[in-house]
Amino acid sequence: MTASVEKFTRQTLLDVTPLTPSLFTFRMTRDPGFRFIAGQFARLGVTKADGTTVWRAYSVVSSPFDEFLDFFSIVVPGGEFTSELSRLRKGDTLLVEKQAVGYLTLDRFSDGRDLWMLSTGTGVAPFLSILQDFEVWEKFERIILVYSVREAKELAYQELIAELTQREYLAEYAHKFQFIATVTREEHPGALHGRITTLIENGELEKAAGVALTPEYSRVMICGNPQMIDDTRALLKTRDMRLALTRKPGQIAVENYW
Numbered sequence: 001m002t003a004s005v006e007k008f009t010r011q012t013l014l015d016v017t018p019l020t021p022s023l024f025t026f027r028m029t030r031d032p033g034f035r036f037i038a039g040q041f042a043r044l045g046v047t048k049a050d051g052t053t054v055w056r057a058y059s060v061v062s063s064p065f066d067e068f069l070d071f072f073s074i075v076v077p078g079g080e081f082t083s084e085l086s087r088l089r090k091g092d093t094l095l096v097e098k099q100a101v102g103y104l105t106l107d108r109f110s111d112g113r114d115l116w117m118l119s120t121g122t123g124v125a126p127f128l129s130i131l132q133d134f135e136v137w138e139k140f141e142r143i144i145l146v147y148s149v150r151e152a153k154e155l156a157y158q159e160l161i162a163e164l165t166q167r168e169y170l171a172e173y174a175h176k177f178q179f180i181a182t183v184t185r186e187e188h189p190g191a192l193h194g195r196i197t198t199l200i201e202n203g204e205l206e207k208a209a210g211v212a213l214t215p216e217y218s219r220v221m222i223c224g225n226p227q228m229i230d231d232t233r234a235l236l237k238t239r240d241m242r243l244a245l246t247r248k249p250g251q252i253a254v255e256n257y258w
């Protein structure tokens, strides 16, 4: 099979940055023909020593306008894909399926005033892409990024989050943005302490954001741990918020990572 009819392109790893022993970020070259909408994921392939290729979904962190692709990864002990991925170094090859996919995108909502982006662990990735794109800043009056991790050292992209609203093209929208970190297994200054679900139940999340979660105004994107997504959806259901479907508008869009 020639490269032109293959469903993927070969890209080069430009940079790998470890965050903790089980988390790292990486950057790779982007094929000029690879298009995606902020919030979507790419299917990445690594070729093992026996010549077989393993594929997994990875949310893009970088913006659709960047010339490179950024990603944020866990290392699952014994995981088929991440065991291989975490061995790769600058200059190594990764495969990228030509077609990006995923529905954790802003077009899921036709209206709404406040956008809540609720994430656990590596589930913060698609929200970073959305935040680096322009549309979200024009579409919503308030944008609240909530990022839950076990320990503070697992909070990735803190520099990027801090400098986002300093970017010249976003400066006029800075007042719209709020970043709320929550660290669940230790106390950490500047962060809340408790699961997203607990913080919704006890009202602390809304208090920290200074805005209520309501079906009228809130649109909620949720990404990461599937149990967290189910539990959060159940909580939001009691507030009359439901999944946004193509034929039936709603307030919630989700992406399960496993």
Ligand SMILES: Cc1cc2nc3c(=O)[nH]c(=O)nc-3n(C[C@H](O)[C@H](O)[C@H](O)COP(=O)(O)OP(=O)(O)OC[C@H]3O[C@@H](n4cnc5c(N)ncnc54)[C@H](O)[C@@H]3O)c2cc1C
Pocket: 041, 056, 057, 058, 059, 060, 071, 072, 073, 074, 076, 078, 079, 080, 081, 082, 083, 102, 121, 122, 123, 125, 255, 256, 257, 258
């Ligand atoms: C739409 C989509 C987007 C995704 N985007 C990302 C991403 O941006 N970054 C990323 O690291 N992973 C992401 N994942 C998960 C990713 O596809 C793989 O599951 C992950 O790379 C582990 O692969 P593995 O073969 O090593 O282990 P797998 O056999 O795939 O997974 C083994 C177990 O590890 C745990 N696990 C898997 N992924 C994660 C994770 N991200 N965080 C915590 N626990 C996990 C689960 O318990 C899972 O059952 C995404 C998954 C989906 C479906």
Ligand SMILES: NC(=O)c1ccc[n+]([C@@H]2O[C@H](COP(=O)([O-])OP(=O)(O)OC[C@H]3O[C@@H](n4cnc5c(N)ncnc54)[C@H](OP(=O)(O)O)[C@@H]3O)[C@@H](O)[C@H]2O)c1
Pocket: 022, 074, 120, 121, 122, 148, 149, 150, 154, 182, 183, 184, 185, 195, 196, 197, 198, 225, 227, 228, 229, 231
């Ligand atoms: N992170 C580590 O140091 C570590 C170490 C060894 C192994 N692992 C393995 O790596 C995998 C991923 O770990 P991770 O820390 O990235 O992801 P994770 O277990 O999904 O935890 C990320 C965040 O999500 C929260 N969370 C989990 N379930 C939730 C629910 N039902 N409702 C609301 N919030 C919920 C966690 O809170 P809680 O802290 O309250 O769970 C934590 O703040 C797991 O399978 C884990 O066993 C992780």
